[in-house]
Each structure stands twice: as structure tokens, then as C-alpha cells.
Amino acid sequence: MSDLLRLATAGSVDDGKSTLVGRLLYDTKSVLADTLEAVNRASVDKGLSTPDLSLLVDGLRSEREQGITIDVAYRYFATDKRSFILADTPGHVQYTRNTVTGASTAQLAVLLVDARKGVLEQTRRHAAVLALLGVPRLVLAVNKIDLVSYDKGTFDVIAKEFASHAATLGYPTGAVVAIPLSALRGDNVVTHSSHTPWYAGPTLLDHLENVPVDPDPHGEPFRFPVQYVIRPRTAAHPDYRGYAGQVAAGTVRPGDEVVVLPAGLRTTVERVDTPDGALPEATAGRSVTLVLADDIDISRGDVIADAARPPSVTDELSATLAWLADKPLRANQRVLVKSGARTVPALVTELRTRFDEQKLATTDSPDSLSLNEIGQVLLRTAEPVPVDDYTTHGRTGAFLVIDPADGTTLAAGLVGAPLPLLDKH
Amino acid sequence: MSGTSVPTATVETLDALGRLESEAVHIMREVAGEFDRPVILFSGGKDSTLLLHLAVKAFWPAPVPFPLLHVDTGHNFDEVIEFRDRVVERYGLRLVVAHVQDWLDDGRLTERPDGTRNPLQTVPLLDTITEHKFDAVFGGGRRDEERARAKERIFSLRNAFGQWEPRRQRPELWNLYNGRHRPGEHVRVFPLSNWTELDVWRYIQREAIELPSIYYAHDRDVYLRDGMWLAEGPWGGPRDSETLVRKTIRYRTVGDGSCTGAVESTATTLDEVIAEVGASRLTERGATRADDRLSEAAMEDRKREGYF
Numbered sequence: 001m002s003d004l005l006r007l008a009t010a011g012s013v014d015d016g017k018s019t020l021v022g023r024l025l026y027d028t029k030s031v032l033a034d035t036l037e038a039v040n041r042a043s044v045d046k047g048l049s050t051p052d053l054s055l056l057v058d059g060l061r062s063e064r065e066q067g068i069t070i071d072v073a074y075r076y077f078a079t080d081k082r083s084f085i086l087a088d089t090p091g092h093v094q095y096t097r098n099t100v101t102g103a104s105t106a107q108l109a110v111l112l113v114d115a116r117k118g119v120l121e122q123t124r125r126h127a128a129v130l131a132l133l134g135v136p137r138l139v140l141a142v143n144k145i146d147l148v149s150y151d152k153g154t155f156d157v158i159a160k161e162f163a164s165h166a167a168t169l170g171y172p173t174g175a176v177v178a179i180p181l182s183a184l185r186g187d188n189v190v191t192h193s194s195h196t197p198w199y200a201g202p203t204l205l206d207h208l209e210n211v212p213v214d215p216d217p218h219g220e221p222f223r224f225p226v227q228y229v230i231r232p233r234t235a236a237h238p239d240y241r242g243y244a245g246q247v248a249a250g251t252v253r254p255g256d257e258v259v260v261l262p263a264g265l266r267t268t269v270e271r272v273d274t275p276d277g278a279l280p281e282a283t284a285g286r287s288v289t290l291v292l293a294d295d296i297d298i299s300r301g302d303v304i305a306d307a308a309r310p311p312s313v314t315d316e317l318s319a320t321l322a323w324l325a326d327k328p329l330r331a332n333q334r335v336l337v338k339s340g341a342r343t344v345p346a347l348v349t350e351l352r353t354r355f356d357e358q359k360l361a362t363t364d365s366p367d368s369l370s371l372n373e374i375g376q377v378l379l380r381t382a383e384p385v386p387v388d389d390y391t392t393h394g395r396t397g398a399f400l401v402i403d404p405a406d407g408t409t410l411a412a413g414l415v416g417a418p419l420p421l422l423d424k425h
Numbered sequence: 426m427s428g429t430s431v432p433t434a435t436v437e438t439l440d441a442l443g444r445l446e447s448e449a450v451h452i453m454r455e456v457a458g459e460f461d462r463p464v465i466l467f468s469g470g471k472d473s474t475l476l477l478h479l480a481v482k483a484f485w486p487a488p489v490p491f492p493l494l495h496v497d498t499g500h501n502f503d504e505v506i507e508f509r510d511r512v513v514e515r516y517g518l519r520l521v522v523a524h525v526q527d528w529l530d531d532g533r534l535t536e537r538p539d540g541t542r543n544p545l546q547t548v549p550l551l552d553t554i555t556e557h558k559f560d561a562v563f564g565g566g567r568r569d570e571e572r573a574r575a576k577e578r579i580f581s582l583r584n585a586f587g588q589w590e591p592r593r594q595r596p597e598l599w600n601l602y603n604g605r606h607r608p609g610e611h612v613r614v615f616p617l618s619n620w621t622e623l624d625v626w627r628y629i630q631r632e633a634i635e636l637p638s639i640y641y642a643h644d645r646d647v648y649l650r651d652g653m654w655l656a657e658g659p660w661g662g663p664r665d666s667e668t669l670v671r672k673t674i675r676y677r678t679v680g681d682g683s684c685t686g687a688v689e690s691t692a693t694t695l696d697e698v699i700a701e702v703g704a705s706r707l708t709e710r711g712a713t714r715a716d717d718r719l720s721e722a723a724m725e726d727r728k729r730e731g732y733f
Contacts, residue, residue, distance in 0.1 A: 234487070236486065407607065
């Protein structure tokens, strides 16, 4: 079992997300005395009788002044079983782009709802974004359960409504778990609550510690974007030539047949090098240096891949964009596309659909995509790029859309139509 | 057990430290591939020593393709400067030193009334970045250190004045980093973003990385100021009201001598240090950095001004 879990939180304003994250840090003893003392002092100054745990995580002064979270913040806590990297994403509707950011690296997302309010439009929107980005597992944290008198009926209605929404988004039954909890009082966060005898499931932390997350990379086709060519030309290594990168998918072993794309040249892996010695095998996520059997021309941005099951090489990308910039996207806009270690100029030739995540419906041929909107587009790249469908290989199916003028990141790009609802073509 | 069992190949899966290492190496290679003039901020402290170790691994067997930069406040621990120079020589690297004293001497900076020079590093840092046209600057900052740091990106764009504008940060998606910047702008890069203090120490142990001796317990003459044990030195201490006492101490962080406090400790080995860090009830900065205690938003303010 993996001993590291990357998770994201999402929720609407005032769902108590900061308090929940503060509670996880506090109850796993990840908050140290001086930090706690500062929180206690600030709580007293605000006239509160108990420490406000949300102060543990509301980082910037501008946020504390407005009582909101304006940017993704990363938190770290650990138990004996696992280390956790938590991307705490804000609930403000204008900052939904941060949910995309947090979700892009998450293996699990905790989505908060207020037990008094149930599933809101914002909850549906966040769930759609999490589904689009392929976050494989969700926890629905039904928070403030104390404020509905720990009522089972209320919890069941919310859990059922959300399960049906998640199923529409393509989540299989076992991938979504609902937990009744109170972040403020600590019910079912780390310890089981005596107030919810009707709930037999795990506490939030139990679930986070035990949920299986890493798919077995064996059997997946190998993908390796070349980041850097290592040529020491030193007395000790006059002829060394290695290709540095991080295994994006699958596994690689010496003797594997590979193809170098977009050129399409075939060769064999001779060695999987690391400074600590050559490896018999490297799996997804590992940074290594590949030495190949043949002396062929390979540079940064090329992809070394399983020769039998290569990615497609294309200059026409049918893709889904989550638009993250203030300035809207229009047809015939010139952009840069960064995929793996390759950045190429591209033209948005067509806006095909815009997704309404509230109604879970699409509009055809929209005029534009604005901030926080999701839609399907057609892109033509200046040169062919090796890509996979995002649904099958996230790491090689993801790309950035960048403004060539000022370098701003405009959109998160996903090859294909990862949300089945979006796919009308 | 059957005597005829077939040995199955055991595949080594990456543990948490292995994942953090691979992530940091990936980040460094992206910088090498996309920037013209990267530099590693290197003080000889444990985080920058770890950065350098990772850079050596990222480009092995080729030499590290970046020079090093030290913004030297002049308030140093001798052991750290000696260590810094020895490491630079071992790897055959180029070290650029920006002496804060030079900025004080010609009037570009003035000494603060409290004698602390940590906040004075920002101007020499930005001037040196401009002078050498550095376009990517690696720092050892970690998000677990402090609340304002928790919002920092791995690639953090700074304008021509070196300023960090939290509301204008680029979204950071997957492991695709956007390093594009305009002339005069630069990018601060934090490969250790996702490491905690304990991760750093465990990795230092696993890789047997040498550190300056002051990270381990030793006897030193120190005086108490503002609840911290400070060492005697050219930064103006102890004052008349403060008395020197001999204590067994070690340092958890190493910065400007005027505001880096020691912790009482008998930890002389990595095992003992790790046990102590794991049991500590104080954060690294809270325990040892007077500059972070200046105000509740001290780090946010300094980062906005261009501090690391």
C-alpha cells in the first residue's frame, strides 16, 4: 500500500472546510505548540470562547481580513500509516480554477456539504470538475451534522442525492463514500462519534489511511517524456548519453522495445540509470535516466513509449478545456500548448460545446469560453505531438494552454472528452 | 515453506521519500530544460545542502548545470562558511557571493536599529539576480514552514521588482510547470515544496548527506533574548542586561546570526535529531527565527517585497 496520499478538499463558502482541515491537523497532532498558541491568542482577540481552528489554515492577511480562502494552500500531516499532502482549495465561486489546480494532482477529494443545506449547485459543480479531472475517489463529508441533531434521515437524503449525481458523472458505487461529521466538535473526523450510533462506516481519517489509491502500473503502456539530455563529456564519462525524465505511465525494464515520438524511431532500452545504480525496473512516478541501445537523435520534448502500444501522434487535438483566465477564449485564438516537456504553438480552430455543469447539459458552438467554463474545442498544433486520451493516460493526455504574449496559463487541457456527458461528437 | 518455491521478482515501489525525491528531480530537470540562466540559492544550511544534493543526482553523471548564489549577511557561523566552501569545491561549482556589507558600505542599505540583517538580504538578492540575468532561482523553501508559504507555487513568478503577488499566481496543474516570463522577470523555484522538516531529516539520514556541525549538539556560549538562545558574535550581543552562559545546544535552522536561535539539545547523531524533531512541540521557525515573530503576517510581507 502506498504510504503517501495526495488529496484535495472542495466545498462552498461557510461549509467549514478550513475548520475541517484545521481539525485534521489538530487531531493528528500536526499542529505544534507555538502555532496553536498564536491561534488561541487570535481567537481570544476575536472574542471567541474556543479556539477557531480555521485560523490554522487561513494563511494570508487579506484572507483573515475577509474571512475567506483565496488560493490553494498545501497542508502536510502524517499518521503511522501514511503521509498526506492536502490541497486545500477555496470555495468562492470566482476561484473555481483553484479546484482544478488542487484536483489535478489528487488521488482522492473530500467534498464538503453543510448538513443543513444539503447538495448545492456549487457541490454539483465541484463534483463535475473532480470527475472531469479524473480524481478517482470522492468522500462526501456531510459536515455540521451536530446542527441537525445528528439526524440519520437528513444524512441519508444527502448521501443518496449525491450518490446519484456522482453516478451520472461516471463514478462507480464503491468510489464514493459519505461520512456524517462535525469538524467543529470532532465527530467522526478522527474518532467515532457517540452521537451517530447509526453510522457504521469509517471515520474520515480511517478512510484516508486505508483507501487503496495507486493503480498497479504493470500492464499499463510505458510513457516517458524526455526532459533533458545528459551528456557529461567528462574524462570519466566521455561518451555517456542518457535521456532524463520521469516515468509518466507503466513500467520500463532493460531490453524493452521502445519507440521515440514524434519521429517514430525504434530502439531498445539498454539501461535504466540512477545515481544509486542501474535499476531492474522503474515504475510510474520515478525519475530516471534511460540509456538506449541505438544512437538516435532525441531531444527534450520527445516521448519514449512502449513500441507495441504507442500514443497517437497528431497535429489536430480534440480536447476539453477548463478555462482559467479572465480574458475569454474565442475561435481562431493563437495559444501555446505544453504537453509533457514539449511546448508548441497552436490555433483554436473550433469551439464545439460549452458545458453547463449545473444542468449537466451542453450548448453547441458557443461564441466563447469564459473564466471557470468548461468546453470542448478543436486545436491545430504547429507540429505533430504525441498524446494519449486523458481518460486512459492522464499524465500524457493533460496539457496547459498558455498565452504566447504574457505567459499566463489560460486553461487546463485534457485530450478527448473525459466527461462522458460532454461528448456529443 | 516449500523448498522449490520460485523466486518472484520483487518490484521496489517508491515510498514517500522516493516520491518526494523523484518530484524534486523532475522539477530541477524542467528548469534546466526551459531556462537560460538558473541559479541555486545556497547558504550551506540544511535545506540548500539538500537542494544541491538533489541537483547532483538529477544530472548525474554530468556536473550540476547551475552556479550557486549566497546572499551573505556577514553574520555567519564559521562552521557554515567553511562547510559551504568545501562543498562548492567538492562539486567544482561556481559560487556567486553577494555581501550585504557592500550594500551597507556604499549606502544602498542602512543597518537596522536591532542589528538584524535577515530582512536586508532582499535588495542584494534582487540586485544580483538582475546583474547576472538569472531567470530561475532555486530556493529551499517548504510549504510546511509557515502559513504564507503554504500558498506558494513550485514555480513562483516574480515581477521585475522581485515581488510575489498572491492573487496573480498561475494555477499549477498536474506536473506541468509554466516557466514563461518576460525580460526582467524571473521565476523562483521550490523543489522542496512538498517536504516537511521530518522528511528533510529522514532523507538526509538515508542519503548520508553531510551537514555543518552546528546542526548537532555542541557546547556554546549563548545568551537569552526574546526567549531564544543567541550566540555571541559581531552582530551585537550580548547587551549589558544579557549574560553569556555555556549551554549544550544545536541549531534547527541556520540564518543570520543575529536572529537565529539555538535549541537546547543533546542530539549528536541523525537518529537523535530525528527523534527530537519528531517529538518537538515547536515549529522550526517558531523555535528559532526571531524575524518571523516580528508580526503575524511577517513572512507574507517579506515575500511581497521579494524575500525568499
